[in-house]
Amino acid sequence: MTEAETDTENVPQSKYTKDKKVGEGTYAVVYLGVQKHTKRKIAIKEIKTGLFKDGLDMSALREVKYLQELRHPNVIELVDVFGTSNNLNLVLEFLPCDLEVLIKSKDIMFLAADIKSWLLMTFRGLHHCHRMSILHRDLKPNNLLLAPDGQLKIADFGLARGLGNLNEDLSSNVVTRWYRAPELLFGAKHYTAAIDIWSVGIIFAELMLRIPYLPGKDDVDQLDVTFKALGTPTEQIWPNVSNLPLYNSLRVYPPPSRQELRNRFIAATDKALDLMISMTQLDPSRRCNTSQALLHEYFTELPSPTDPKNLPKNKPNEPTVESNGNTTKRRKVE
Amino acid sequence: MSLGGSETAKKPYVSIDDLYRKSTQFQMWSFTKSALEETKKKANENGTKVAKQRLLNEYNNLKESNRTLFEQYPQELNIDTIFDPLTFEEEQKYLHFYCEKIITTADFFNMATQVKATAMSFFKKFYLVNSVMEYHPKNILYTCLFLAAKLEYYFISIESYCKILPKTEPKDILDLEFIVLLSLKFTLLVYHPFRPLYGFFLDFQAVLLHPSPLMYDVNVDKLGHLYNQAKEWLNKYAIISYVGFMFTPPQIALAAMYDIDKRITNKYLQRKYLREQLDAIKEEQDEKKGQDEQKHQDEQKHQDEQKDEEVTDDNQSLESQQRTQYETIVRTIVKCIRIAKAETQTSLQESKDIDRKCFFTLNPAKMMNKKIKKLSSGTE
Numbered sequence A: 001m002t003e004a005e006t007d008t009e010n011v012p013q014s015k016y017t018k019d020k021k022v023g024e025g026t027y028a029v030v031y032l033g034v035q036k037h038t039k040r041k042i043a044i045k046e047i048k049t050g051l052f053k054d055g056l057d058m059s060a061l062r063e064v065k066y067l068q069e070l071r072h073p074n075v076i077e078l079v080d081v082f083g084t085s086n087n088l089n090l091v092l093e094f095l096p097c098d099l100e101v102l103i104k105s106k107d108i109m110f111l112a113a114d115i116k117s118w119l120l121m122t123f124r125g126l127h128h129c130h131r132m133s134i135l136h137r138d139l140k141p142n143n144l145l146l147a148p149d150g151q152l153k154i155a156d157f158g159l160a161r162g163l164g165n166l167n168e169d170l171s172s173n174v175v176t177r178w179y180r181a182p183e184l185l186f187g188a189k190h191y192t193a194a195i196d197i198w199s200v201g202i203i204f205a206e207l208m209l210r211i212p213y214l215p216g217k218d219d220v221d222q223l224d225v226t227f228k229a230l231g232t233p234t235e236q237i238w239p240n241v242s243n244l245p246l247y248n249s250l251r252v253y254p255p256p257s258r259q260e261l262r263n264r265f266i267a268a269t270d271k272a273l274d275l276m277i278s279m280t281q282l283d284p285s286r287r288c289n290t291s292q293a294l295l296h297e298y299f300t301e302l303p304s305p306t307d308p309k310n311l312p313k314n315k316p317n318e319p320t321v322e323s324n325g326n327t328t329k330r331r332k333v334e
Numbered sequence B: 001m002s003l004g005g006s007e008t009a010k011k012p013y014v015s016i017d018d019l020y021r022k023s024t025q026f027q028m029w030s031f032t033k034s035a036l037e038e039t040k041k042k043a044n045e046n047g048t049k050v051a052k053q054r055l056l057n058e059y060n061n062l063k064e065s066n067r068t069l070f071e072q073y074p075q076e077l078n079i080d081t082i083f084d085p086l087t088f089e090e091e092q093k094y095l096h097f098y099c100e101k102i103i104t105t106a107d108f109f110n111m112a113t114q115v116k117a118t119a120m121s122f123f124k125k126f127y128l129v130n131s132v133m134e135y136h137p138k139n140i141l142y143t144c145l146f147l148a149a150k151l152e153y154y155f156i157s158i159e160s161y162c163k164i165l166p167k168t169e170p171k172d173i174l175d176l177e178f179i180v181l182l183s184l185k186f187t188l189l190v191y192h193p194f195r196p197l198y199g200f201f202l203d204f205q206a207v208l209l210h211p212s213p214l215m216y217d218v219n220v221d222k223l224g225h226l227y228n229q230a231k232e233w234l235n236k237y238a239i240i241s242y243v244g245f246m247f248t249p250p251q252i253a254l255a256a257m258y259d260i261d262k263r264i265t266n267k268y269l270q271r272k273y274l275r276e277q278l279d280a281i282k283e284e285q286d287e288k289k290g291q292d293e294q295k296h297q298d299e300q301k302h303q304d305e306q307k308d309e310e311v312t313d314d315n316q317s318l319e320s321q322q323r324t325q326y327e328t329i330v331r332t333i334v335k336c337i338r339i340a341k342a343e344t345q346t347s348l349q350e351s352k353d354i355d356r357k358c359f360f361t362l363n364p365a366k367m368m369n370k371k372i373k374k375l376s377s378g379t380e
């Protein structure tokens, strides 16, 4: 049995150093390291084995499955995969920060152009996923990682899935609660890429508000919070909504008026509001897709999106590769 | 198919084909017929070497402890007489037998087509890298199916899985899971022809029925029937054969349609590749002319004469280009059908013989001891 094993046993892991442990996720321990021959910084995600009595962890397998196919500047790069005595190791590009950390760093000011830049990169990455028929199903600020050069990368494909099959049931128990589209809240068994669009819409709002937009306390509360903010769906605006499994008599909230939304997002331009409204349509079939979003006038009107390398970064006192005086100064000023 | 947003500036159109060419399925697991054959042969040769070494270890041990017997029967106990590896053909037959077993096992568990097809792809890939003389196909089959179910969202727990499989412990499968993954080079996404087939079903309707039916006897029901039969065809021929390693999923889907109904599929292809593009060229020409008219009125006549010549030239070369393209597609499809249907039939007896042979190459000690026992009882 050893042929295959010895092949990879000695070679791949010696190509990387595993320097220090930086984090521990649900099914993996993450180490920082260096790819020896390029001196490139990498992260090694070592999948815990033996935790899952049914063999190799499913989320890890999905992550490998999709990241092997998705090569895009705005999707985290899977540099390599190797195994050591039944241990699965994913070598990922090193991404020192994520959007959640930035949103929470209240001393860092976001310009409208910064938000536009992050949103644009998110859509570029997501567009690539969707045209490959892959749904992410867990978009949230915490899964939008930031490279030292400012590029945003969609990460964590542990819940992703392909739209390979026709008419098969999908699990509605996906997406972290606050970013979960209404069709999922209603337990829809058939849904589309529109669930990811919704999540990005909520992230867009969060980037402007700097606090979570729809923070439901539990699944029931999530419905209430969502519809209080965006109106309760009716058969009129969303045909057949009442046939969804978990749909039942809800408190009826009116949809927000344009003025109400303007007040909610004071800094947003009309185009920005248009795009957000289009992403957060209750009826998934009315939500825009990634192509439409990318062509939206919000992205062409001024201000132009910030050049990624000039975007705000975390940890101003720890110099990163691209960091220059400019960015630090701006942060202090604003 | 879809626009690439701001990437449009560089490249206005990214086709499904462009994307497919980036997939690991295309980059790492697509072969010409001869390259595929070569890869399989190499796996068999390598397996033979491993099996020989395994036997040799056993042989030398036993020779040590049965010196007299080995001297007494130099013929019967000659290593070259004893060594009986699976030939290339036998190995292929054996694998085919197990491919059929994947289907029956998956059907037994009521697993979806997608799981079945992915497991089949995993299994074949595994044996492009390894040989049955290294890993017995039975547990590899079960492992591939288990892994495919996990990856295609039809998860079944290892306990309930093993409870139903004959004489199989969770450990038998879990120990192999990682080895299978390594052999697959961690490429786990498999594209199947079922989705493109559905796409063609829709496009056949668009092209052949709208705005008005092109063939007097073709309607939605007829196309629906064709679609269902083509789906069965994929299940029967495409999944089990190696066409997925030589053709793209849309090519295989078209092959299924073509083999079920050559007349309709041909009409579709002609319409799609000959007629449709001719229409497009005509529009382009008209446009060109329109622009020219606006420009230089004086020189127009002279220029137009020239242009007309050019256009007809272009037209002819384009027309023949399209014809070539159309013919290439038909040729590819026909080849795909031939390969899909050229399955090796293996009789049960044949499989049993190969099975015995395989068992002994994997367990040379058992075979040697049996032989020694027989020979030494014969001397008494």
Ligand SMILES: Nc1ncnc2c1ncn2[C@@H]1O[C@H](COP(=O)(O)OP(=O)(O)O)[C@@H](O)[C@H]1O
Pocket: A022, A023, A024, A025, A026, A027, A028, A029, A030, A042, A043, A045, A092, A093, A094, A095, A096, A097, A156
């Ligand atoms: N590519 C990466 N580069 C740098 N650090 C990373 C990378 N991926 C993960 N990390 C770190 O490891 C931690 C755990 O990551 P992960 O296993 O994805 O778990 P989770 O998504 O549950 O946080 C993260 O919080 C982060 O600090």
